[in-house]
Amino acid sequence: MRKVKIALSIFLVIILLVGCTSSKPDATIPAETDSPSASAAEAKIINLGKEVELASMDSAIATDGLSFEVIAATIEGLYTIDAAGVPQLAMAEKAELSDDGLNYTFTIRDAKWSNGTPISAKDFEFAWKRLVNPETASEYSFIMGVAGVKNADAIVAGEKGIDELGVKAADDKTLVVELDRPVAFFNSLLAFPSFYPINEAFYKEKGAQYALTADALLANGPFKMKTWEVGGTTFYLEKNPDYFDAANIKVDGLNYKVIKDTQQSILAYENGDVDYVTLTGEQIVNYQQSPEYHNIVAGYLWYLSPNQKVPGLENLNLRKALSLAYDKEAIVNDILKDGSIAASFAVPTLLATGPDGKDYRETARTFPSTDKAEALKYWELAKKDLGVSSIKLELLFEDTESATLVAQFIQSEIETALPGVTFELKSQPKKNRVELMQNGEYQVGLTRWGPDYADPMTYLDMWTIGNPNNYGTWENKEYDDLVNSASKGELASKPNERWEALKKAESIVMDQAVIFPVYQKGNAVLIKPEVTGIEFHSVGVNIFYKNADKK
Template identity: 35%
Template structure:
C-alpha cells in the first residue's frame, strides 16, 4: 500500500471521528451502554445511514422518501402499514361506512402528543385543511383519495372549509368522499394524512418543524437530536399508545453521501445497514449480509417543456433513444437496477387478467444510435438550431453524479452538437429547482405512493405539484379523470395503459432510465425491519436487535 493511499485512509478515519462528534450521537457500543438493560441482554439500538438530510418535518409539506420515513416513525395517523404493506388500525378503534361507502366515520383511541396534549379529531381536520389551504406538494393525494370537494378546492372553485372532513367531537372523525374508493383505506397510511396540533403549529409560526424542538410527535419514536446535513436520533416514545410493541430504545441515523464513508462506518460497527455504491458491490457481493432489492422507484429525466429546444418532441425522443440503459444498470450501477422504457415499473401491478402492466404496454422510444441521430436531426431542424448546450440538475449524491456523468457521455457521443453540463446541488435544493422549473433537464426519481399504476400517471396533470415541467395534454387529463371514477376494472385498466401511451408514445414527455435496485449490507441481528414499496420506505416500530 502506497503512502498516498495510507494518508487518504487516515484522513477519512479522522473525518469519521469529527463527523460522529459533530452529530453528538453514540456509536453502537456507547449507545448500548447508555440505554442500560440487564447484564447479557442485547441492547436495542439501531444505527442506520441515509443519503440526505430531512428536507422538512412538516407533514403537510413533505414530498420525499426521507421525510416520509421520519414522519412515519415519529407520528401516527388513522392507519399504518403492516409487514404485508396492508393498512392496519393505528389511532382508529372503529371504522364505520355508510351504505354507498362515501361517508367514513372513525373513532379515535386515547393518545397524546409529546407535549401532553391529547390527539383529537380536530387535529386531523386542521392538518388536512392546512394541506389544501397552503397548496402543499401532496394535496393531489386528497383528490386521489376522493375526498369531497378536494379537486374543486385545488382549482380555487371552493373554499378550504368545504373539504370533506369534519371533527364530530374530540374522538370522532367523519370523512366524506365524492364516490366509493377502494384505495381509500390504503391511502390513509400516507404521511400527508397525519394529524397536527393546531395550537402548537400556530405558536411556532414560521419556525414550525424547522428543528426537532419545533414539532410534536405522537408515534412510536420521538426525534431528540437533528444536526442538519449530519444526522438525527430517534428515541422510543414511552407515551406512545402501543409502546409495548416498540422494542428499540434508540435509532441513530447518519447522513452519508460518500459511499466510502458508509463502508467504513459499517466495518467499524458504527452503522448496521448501508446502501452500497456500484464500486462497493463487487467487493461485498460475497458477504453473507449482502442483498439486492428491486424497488418500485423509478429514475428518469424531466425536460423543461418551456425550453426552446427541449420543448421539441423529436429532441426529447432522441435523448430517450441515445442512452444505453442496460450498460447504465449493469456496468455503472450494478445494484440490481434494471432498464426501464416505460413509467410504470415491472412487477408493480397486474391487470384483472393477471398480466403485468409493463408486459402489456411494452417499451417506448427505443432504437439504435443511428435511429436516434435521425430523430435528432429532425428535431434540430424543427427547433432551428445546429447544436444544443443545456445543463442537468441533479442531487449531490455519489450515485446520481455517476448516472449524470454516464448520461453526459452518452448524449455528447451519440448526438452530434449536444453539450451537457452537470449541476449538482443538495437533495432539497434539487427539489426546489424542479418545483420552480428553473432547469433544462433534471435527474429525478419517483416512488409510488400507493399500489396502483395511477400513482405514476396522475403526476402529469397540468399544474399538479408533481408535474414540475409545465407539461400538459388534454387527452391525458380526460383519461385520468375518467379512470378515477371508473368501476369496471377492465375498462379502467385500459385507461391507465392508454394514459402511459400518451405520455411516452405521443409526447415523449420524459425519458425513463431505470427501475431502481438497492444493494445493501445489513447485519443479520436486525429483525423485523419493514421495507415498504409505497409511501414511507421503512417502519422501525417492530424492529428488534438479536445476537
Template identity: 35%
Template sequence: MIHIKKSVSLVLAFLLAFTVSGCNFNSEQSNTNTQTPGTAEQPSQQPAAKKVLRIYETDEVPTLDTAHAHDSASFAVLNNSMEGLYRRDPNSQPYLAMAEKHDVSPDSLVHTFTIRSNAKWSNGDPVTAHDFEYAWKRVYEEAGHYSFMFETAAILHAPQIQKGEKKPEELGVKALDERTLEVKLEYPNPLLNQLLSFPTFFPQKKEFVESQKDKFGLEYNTTLYNGPFMLTDWKHEQGWTFEKNPHYWETDKIKVDQIDVYVVKDVATALTLYESGQLDRVSLNSSFVDQYRDKEGFTTIKDPSIRFLRFNHTHPALANANIRRAINMAWDKEGLTNVILNDGATPLYGVVPGGFFFSPEGKDYRELNGEINKGTVEQAQELWKKGLQEVGVSEVKVALNLADTDQQKKVGEFLKNQLEKNLPGFTMELKSVPTSQRLELEKAITYDISISSWGPDYSDPMTYLDMWVTGGSANRMKYSNPKYDEMVKQAKTETDLSKRFQIMLELEKMLLVEDVAIAPLYQEGLAILQRPTVKDYVVLPTAPKYNYQWVDIVSP
C-alpha cells in the same frame, strides 16, 4: 479501502461529537438481546440489555410538522413516531391504526371513522377526532407543500380550496364527537385507505401546537407523538434518538427499545462506522458494491423510484417528438445500470416501474405494457435525421442539468458520451447543480434537459401518471395534452378497477409512445450491507419507505 482510510480522521471527529452530544455510541447500549452477564445463582435479577438499532440518514430533518413536511427524512421520522387512521403492513397494505372502525355509505362518498379508545399521545392525552380535523385543515392554512394530497384522496372541496375558491374550514372533514370523524369525498376513491396512511393525514393536537407557537415540530420536545416510537433527543445536523412510545396502542409488539439515527453525508464514512461496529446498516453506491458484494449481509433491493430525462417542450429542437424519441433510444441503458450504477438498478422502458404495481387480476403493470420505445442506435439515427429535417437544423446543442452527486455526475458523463457519439451534430453540456437549485430551474422551466427523479407517494400507477396533467405542479416542462388530462380524470373516478387499470395502461402509451413527453432512464436499486443480527427491517415501496415497527435485534 482507500476511500475508507481517508475518512478515519473525519470519523473520529464524528464519534467525538456524538459522545459529547448525548445522542451517542456508548458501551451501555447493545445491539444484541444478550443478557447482561451475571451470576448463575441470580439470573432472574439481570435484565436483558437494550435492543438498540444504529442507522443513519444523509440529511437533517427540516421539520416534524406534518403541515410542512415534504422530504424523505422528515417523512421517515413521522412515519415511525406518528400514525394516521390507517397504517401500512410489511406488504404495504393499509390496515386500521388510530381508527378501530371504518364505515362507508352506500354511495362510497361518506366515510365514518371511530377512533380507538386507547389511542393516546405521548403525553398520555387521548387522540381525538378533533385532532384529525384540526390537522387536515391546518395543512391548507399553513400552505403546506403536500396539500395536493387531499385532492388526490378526493376529499370534498379540496380542489376548490387548492384554487382559493373555498376556505380551509370547508374541507370535507368533521369531528362529530370525540371519537367519531366524518370524511366526505368528491367521488368514490379506491385509494383512500392507502392514502390515509401518509403523514399529511396524521393528527395534531391543537392545544399543544398553539402552545409551542413557531417552535412546533422543530425540536424533539416541541413535538407530540402518537406512533410506535417517540423522539427523546435531536441534535441538529448530528442525529436523533427514537425510543419505544409507552402510550402507543400496540407498544407490546415493538421489539427494539431504541433507535439511534446519525447524519452521515458520505458512504465511505458510513462504511467505516459499520466496520467498527457503530452502524448496523449501510446503503452502498457503485464505488463500493464490488468490494462488498461477497460480504455477509450484502443484498440488493429493487426500488420503485425512477430516474428520467425531463425535456423542456418549448425548446426549438426538443419540441420535436422525433428528436426526443431519438435521444431516448441512442444510448445503452443496460450499460448504464450494469456498469456505471452497479447497485441493483434496472433499465426502464416506461414511466411506471416493474415489480410493484399489479392489476386486479394480479398482472404486473410493466409486463402488461411491455418495453416502450426500446430500439437500436440505427433506429435512433434514422429518427434523429428525420427530426433535424423537420426542425430545419443540422445540429442541436443542449445543456443537461443534473444533481451534484458523484453518482449523477457519472450518469451525466455516460449519457453525454453515448449521445454525442451516436447522434451526429448533437452536443451536450453538463451542469451539476444542488438538488434545490435544479428543482427551481425546473419549476421556472429555464433548462433544456434535466435528469429528474420520482418516488411514489402511494402504491398505484397513478402516482407516476397524473404528474403530467396540464399545469400540474410536477409537470415542469410545458407538456400538455387535453386528451391525456381527460383520461386522468376518467381513471380517478372509475370505480371498476379493471377498467381503471386499462385506462392507466393507455395513459402511459399516450405519454411515451404518442407524445414521447419524457425519456425514462432507469428504475433505482438499493445495494445494502446489513448485520445478520438485524431482522425484519422493512423497506416499503412507497413513501414513507421505512417502518421500524417490526425490526428486531437477535443474537448472532
C-alpha cells in the same frame, strides 16, 4: 380493506438474521434513553447510514422518501402498514363504511402526543384542511383528491373554501369523512404521511418554526425526534414512551448519519459505526456473497425530466433524440449493479395488478429503450425544425455518488451519440435539486418518483396540467381528460375500461417523450446480523422500524 389488492406491494422483512453482539450507542447519541432500566451502555440503538439529508419533517410539505420514512417513524395516522403491505388500524380504533362506500366514520383510540395532549379527531381535520389549503402550497395537496375526499380538488384549485372539505370531527373521538366516489385503496392511502394528524395548538404555538427543529415537533408514533437541524448530517430519534404501543417497541433509538460518499459509508459500516448502509457500483460485487447483503426491489422510477419552457425542449424530435441516446442497460449493469432494471416505461413493473390478475406491465405496451441510430435521425430532424446545428443544455442532478455517476454517463452517451448536443452538469444537494425543479429553474433534471399507492395513477396523474410534480410543464388536454375520467369520472367505476385507459395514457406520455425513463430502482443494502425486523415496502412509506430489534 374492502375488495382491495395491494397489488404486488413488494416487501422484505429482515428477520432471524444470525449472530448476536453487545451494542452500545455511538458517541453522537444523547446519553439519556427513555427506558428507566437501560443505562447508556445497554441502550439498543440502530445506527443508520443514509446518503441524503433529511429535507422536511412537515407531513404537508415533505416530498421525498427519507422524509416520509422519518415522519412515519414518529407519527401514525388512522392506519399503518403491516409487514405484508396490508393497512392496519393505528390511531383509528374502529372504522365504519356506509353501504354506498362514500362515508367513513372513524373512532379515535385513546392515545396521546409526546407533550401529553390526547390525540383528537380534530387533529386529523386540521391536518387535512391544512394540506389542501392553497396557502400551504403543498406539493402533495393533490393526494386528497386522489383519495376521493369530497371537494378536495375544488379547494386545491381555489374554487371552494377549506371548510367545505369532506372531513369533520363530530367530537374528540369521532372523525367523519365524506368521499365523492368510492376509492378501493382509500385505507392504504390513509397510512401515507400526507394524511397524518397535526396538533393545531402546537402548530400555532410554533408558527413559522413548526417542524424545523426537534423542539418544534410532536410525535404520536413509536419514536420521537431528539436532535435535528435542517441540513444537518446527523439526527436522532428516541423511543417515544407516550406511544400507545410503546411496550412493544424493542429499540431505544434510531441514530441517522448522512454519509454521501459510499466508500466512507462502507468504512463506517466495517468499523461498526453504522448498522445499515446502501451499496452502489463495485461495492455490490464485493459484498454479494455476504450474509449481511440484501437486495430489495423498489418501486422508484428514475427519469430525466425535460423542461419544455426551455427553448428547444418544446420540440418533440429533440426530446425523442435525447430519450433514445443513452444505454440504460449499461447504467444498471455496469454502474449501479444493485438490482435496478432498465426502464423503457412510465409505470414500473411490480406496482399494480389489473382486473385480469396480471401485473400492469405484462399487458401494457412496450416502448423503445435505447436506439442510438434512431436517436441520431431524430436529432437531424430537430436541427431542421429549430434551425440550429448545435444546442447546449444543463443537466441537473443531486450530489449523491450514484446520481453523479449516472449523470456523467448520460452526458457522455448523449454527446457522443448526438454530435452538436452539449450537456453541462449541475450538481446540487437533493433538497436544492427538488426546489429548483419545482420552481421550473432547470433545463433537464434527473429525478425520481416513488409510488404512494398501488395503482398506475400514482405515476400517471403527475403529468396532468397544473400538477406540482409536472416539472416539465407539459400540457395535453386529451391526456388530462383520459386521466380524469379514469381517476374520478365515467371510467372510475369500470375496472376493465379504466385499466385500458391507463395504458393509453402511458402511451401518450412515452410517445410524446414527456419524460426520459432511466431505471427502476433496486436497493442493495448491508444490515448487521444483530439487527432484525426492519420492514421494507415498494409502495408508500418504504421503511418501517416499529418492529425493529437489535440483539
